[in-house]
Amino acid sequence: MSKVMGFMESKFMPIAGRIGSQRHLVAIRxxxxxxxxxIIVGSLAVLLNNLPIEAFQNFMVSVFGENWKSVGGNxxxxxxxxxxxxxxxSISYHLAKSYNIDGLSAALVSIASLIILTPVTEDWGISxxxxxxxxxxxxxxxxxxxxxxxxxxxxxxxxxxxxxxxPEGVVKSFKALxxxxxxxxxxxxxxxxxxxxxxxxxxxxxxxxxxxxxxxxSNSLPSAIVVAFLNxxxxxxxxxxxxxxxxxxxxxYLPLIEKNQQLFADGxxxxxxxxxxxxxxxxxxxxxGGSGTxxxxxxxxxxxxxxKHYRTVGKLSAAxxxxxxxxxxxxxxxxxxxxxxxxxxxxxxxxxxxTSYLALSLGIVPKTxxxxxxxxxxxxxGYLVTGGSWSGIVLQLVxxxxxxxxxxxxxxxxxxxxxxxTTETSDxxx
Numbered sequence: 001m002s003k004v005m006g007f008m009e010s011k012f013m014p015i016a017g018r019i020g021s022q023r024h025l026v027a028i029r030x031x032x033x034x035x036x037x038x039i040i041v042g043s044l045a046v047l048l049n050n051l052p053i054e055a056f057q058n059f060m061v062s063v064f065g066e067n068w069k070s071v072g073g074n075x076x077x078x079x080x081x082x083x084x085x086x087x088x089x090s091i092s093y094h095l096a097k098s099y100n101i102d103g104l105s106a107a108l109v110s111i112a113s114l115i116i117l118t119p120v121t122e123d124w125g126i127s128x129x130x131x132x133x134x135x136x137x138x139x140x141x142x143x144x145x146x147x148x149x150x151x152x153x154x155x156x157x158x159x160x161x162x163x164x165x166x167p168e169g170v171v172k173s174f175k176a177l178x179x180x181x182x183x184x185x186x187x188x189x190x191x192x193x194x195x196x197x198x199x200x201x202x203x204x205x206x207x208x209x210x211x212x213x214x215x216x217x218s219n220s221l222p223s224a225i226v227v228a229f230l231n232x233x234x235x236x237x238x239x240x241x242x243x244x245x246x247x248x249x250x251x252x253y254l255p256l257i258e259k260n261q262q263l264f265a266d267g268x269x270x271x272x273x274x275x276x277x278x279x280x281x282x283x284x285x286x287x288x289g290g291s292g293t294x295x296x297x298x299x300x301x302x303x304x305x306x307x308k309h310y311r312t313v314g315k316l317s318a319a320x321x322x323x324x325x326x327x328x329x330x331x332x333x334x335x336x337x338x339x340x341x342x343x344x345x346x347x348x349x350x351x352x353x354x355t356s357y358l359a360l361s362l363g364i365v366p367k368t369x370x371x372x373x374x375x376x377x378x379x380x381x382g383y384l385v386t387g388g389s390w391s392g393i394v395l396q397l398v399x400x401x402x403x404x405x406x407x408x409x410x411x412x413x414x415x416x417x418x419x420x421x422t423t424e425t426s427d428x429x430x
Contacts, residue, residue: 028247031091042079043371045072084139091143105176133258153179270366270387280368285356290326296403340414
């Protein structure tokens, strides 16, 4: 085990660290994080509109009238319906800032480019079918390519310089004028060629060739196990697995939950929506208390451990753990680079991924139809992500029980090892 740990520390960790800090992946990660409040607001709007509690629905109708759901619908239009545009602007802004160039101008040019590429309806309006989560792949690619080109042009001689004394905002606007013009001409030319020769938009091509196959694979149990395993494998070595994998899995999983939400809003039961594996699937059923389901580890500490150090860590970690903040227990116990905690920390999430997938695929628990803030405590999150089903809470309780029982033997072994080490140290001093 020590040889494996040494290899991982010397070979694997530097590579994973470089991947996690790669400029474009960081921009994608920060781009999604920045728009997360709007994603959550849109998700909660759908949840409230379709909460399957008759008394609540009747109350809302009696107070606000038959059209009360239009407010939630408008919130959806301002969030999920334009998710691709929001992602493009946010990623472009963060990438441009990493190059120390004008982030706002880059973001605006990216939005303009994406709108040029977006198909139009028969009455020449922008098609909402592609401005939302379904168009995320094109939005991500467009934002990265446009920003890179904008960087090259803005640093070239093809810019307009203003004299001293001109307000900074005006200077930036004129400096971005020629680069923006060149980029929009190129994007417009690409769109014209695609329309003439392929008779398809870039959105349709990417969705058919890339996005649709990836979504089909990502909704499977094997892919869910791989995601759960890799996330915790990285965390064990002190690397933020969620942040490293986020730029890769967010563009895949967001369209899935968006489709579930859309069908749920149209009246389909949460049992019948198509996708099982979504981001809320992991957040609600696998990452309870944070990565590693560490709230179960804290429960196990209070149940079986007597060592002062462990119980102190448990007490300090309990309150944050309820809100899925688990750094105190990960680094305080510690779990990171602790060989005795390696197996349960990786195995627990994998087992819970399997139990959760089976529960949803067999129709015992509804599929996820809402995104809630990642700090939402377990039990509450299980009820909300299923569209208001108590069976979501039951699944969380079952998973917590399984996780606690799995952690106990390893926790006791770790405690014995620590007591032995303490005793040996005391004997040497004596």
